[in-house]
Amino acid sequence: MSDKVSAALVLIGNEILSGRTQDANLKYIADSLSAVGIVLLEARIIPDVHDTIVETLQELKTGFDYVFTTGGIGPTHDDITSECVALAVDQPLELHPIAFKAMDNFYRKKNIEFNEARQRMAKTPRGATIIESTASIAPGYVAENIIVMAGVPKIMKRMLVDVIPTLKHGKITQSMQLHTNLPEGVLAQPLTDLQSRYPQIDIGSYPQMTDGNGFHVILVSRSTNTSALAALDIELRKMITAAGGIFDLDAKPELID
Amino acid sequence: MSDKVSAALVLIGNEILSGRTQDANLKYIADSLSAVGIVLLEARIIPDVHDTIVETLQELKTGFDYVFTTGGIGPTHDDITSECVALAVDQPLELHPIAFKAMDNFYRKKNIEFNEARQRMAKTPRGATIIESTASIAPGYVAENIIVMAGVPKIMKRMLVDVIPTLKHGKITQSMQLHTNLPEGVLAQPLTDLQSRYPQIDIGSYPQMTDGNGFHVILVSRSTNTSALAALDIELRKMITAAGGIFDLDAKPELID
Numbered sequence: 001m002s003d004k005v006s007a008a009l010v011l012i013g014n015e016i017l018s019g020r021t022q023d024a025n026l027k028y029i030a031d032s033l034s035a036v037g038i039v040l041l042e043a044r045i046i047p048d049v050h051d052t053i054v055e056t057l058q059e060l061k062t063g064f065d066y067v068f069t070t071g072g073i074g075p076t077h078d079d080i081t082s083e084c085v086a087l088a089v090d091q092p093l094e095l096h097p098i099a100f101k102a103m104d105n106f107y108r109k110k111n112i113e114f115n116e117a118r119q120r121m122a123k124t125p126r127g128a129t130i131i132e133s134t135a136s137i138a139p140g141y142v143a144e145n146i147i148v149m150a151g152v153p154k155i156m157k158r159m160l161v162d163v164i165p166t167l168k169h170g171k172i173t174q175s176m177q178l179h180t181n182l183p184e185g186v187l188a189q190p191l192t193d194l195q196s197r198y199p200q201i202d203i204g205s206y207p208q209m210t211d212g213n214g215f216h217v218i219l220v221s222r223s224t225n226t227s228a229l230a231a232l233d234i235e236l237r238k239m240i241t242a243a244g245g246i247f248d249l250d251a252k253p254e255l256i257d
Numbered sequence: 258m259s260d261k262v263s264a265a266l267v268l269i270g271n272e273i274l275s276g277r278t279q280d281a282n283l284k285y286i287a288d289s290l291s292a293v294g295i296v297l298l299e300a301r302i303i304p305d306v307h308d309t310i311v312e313t314l315q316e317l318k319t320g321f322d323y324v325f326t327t328g329g330i331g332p333t334h335d336d337i338t339s340e341c342v343a344l345a346v347d348q349p350l351e352l353h354p355i356a357f358k359a360m361d362n363f364y365r366k367k368n369i370e371f372n373e374a375r376q377r378m379a380k381t382p383r384g385a386t387i388i389e390s391t392a393s394i395a396p397g398y399v400a401e402n403i404i405v406m407a408g409v410p411k412i413m414k415r416m417l418v419d420v421i422p423t424l425k426h427g428k429i430t431q432s433m434q435l436h437t438n439l440p441e442g443v444l445a446q447p448l449t450d451l452q453s454r455y456p457q458i459d460i461g462s463y464p465q466m467t468d469g470n471g472f473h474v475i476l477v478s479r480s481t482n483t484s485a486l487a488a489l490d491i492e493l494r495k496m497i498t499a500a501g502g503i504f505d506l507d508a509k510p511e512l513i514d
Contacts (some may be wrong), residue, residue, distance in 0.1 A: 001344060014461055015461060015463060016283070016287070016300075017297045018297070018430075019284055019285075019286075019287030019288035019289075019291050022284045023284070026273070026280065026302070027276055027279045027280070028276075028380065030414075031276035032491050033276075034275055038332070040274045040275070040276075041276065042274070042298065042301065042302065042304075043273075044297055044300070044302075045301075047298060047299075048461075071325040074441050076441050076444060076450075076462040077448055077449040078446045078460070078461050078462055079459070081269070083398070086406065097471065115442060115444055115446070115448070117442050117445030118442040120445075135483055152464055154466050173275075185330050185372060186375050186376075188332040188333045188334065188372075188375075188377075189373070189374055191333055191334055195334045195335075201332070202271065204272060205331070205334075206278075209409060209411050211363075220272065220277065222271075251464070
């Protein structure tokens, strides 16, 4: 197990940027990676524009342990992810023998033509490893440190579950949270002091609007060091009480609107 | 009105990347910009890490007409957006006289201390324009081509509504969609032909899983050229019928899972 394993995520497709669809993949991927100690440090949503995809992948693959992509691996003209990944890892795009054979069998049994468009889905950059998965007959794959997955959420989720055991895992970040009725303007100074005394913890302060246009604040502390988190927890409670506030350990349903 | 106005969006904050919260801002911003002909070409979600924010803003502000940011403009230690924007536009961060005066009056009336933490929210890069808005007493602002907004969805939405009339608008992209029962493997070749004959239209093909693990496909065509869209619409219907499929003009509720 490595101490720290980092990742970036690239959601490829025009439909989220146009506002037509609500992204349904990012939170699931972020959650799944957190659970095995892979830290998602950046996510990008880009259109299916050839140069944008290639440049984004080239930039991110050198900066992170893993780059996950979703979308653009179907058979239609707007599915250009694989040819871009091939350029990013500097390998030719070619029929993957394992994927080709599986798909050929599949379509033969169903008596469906394994036409040129469908064969595009069997192409990967040379040297890629197919993700063994029941998600879809058209495979996801790993090329260098780029993990290429489908965009359809149900398929992507299954591919992610199947690829995660094959990846390096890191130390798992624990988190704890406290809700308080104090405004951020009161919390700011004591929180700054606590953050400087606990540099190994990432303390976040998230104001949420409540029904009556009031606020409450959620303090989220994240670290791989659980004993430091326990010590900070006691100090946060003291701080809130000292400032005349109350804290609430129960995670209320969060208002995101 | 310019023909094409482009934008990038930067969502700043750790809570989406950790999987703790579901993003609630991107789709609203994408929708709002589309409606006035500002084309969102990229979105990034980055943590509140100083260098990451500065470098991201420096990169994006030269590539797009506008860069929108959300998050990180509150009073606490993890609110570092404004100091990063100041570096990105190479201006000192200082108390904005209009914001300072409004906030000073506000807190005075409420008998709340206008302390140092709260005064941080009155700081902007020199030369910034405050967004006139009832969204919040702590303002959003425009620095060069960077539009800095709050992260709390309710406040962000109000700021966006108030800033949009002050921006350049472009030609509005129209979209139309057709649902069909044909699989992408059948649609791929005729769609490729149509896309090459209508280069001014962006044709997207989005497979969606249906209840019985089947698929249907949504074809979304987007362009600023409405007469080309109308011509394409007829051809798409003919194509679907010729391939033995049916099309459905009613936008079914989309399955995103």
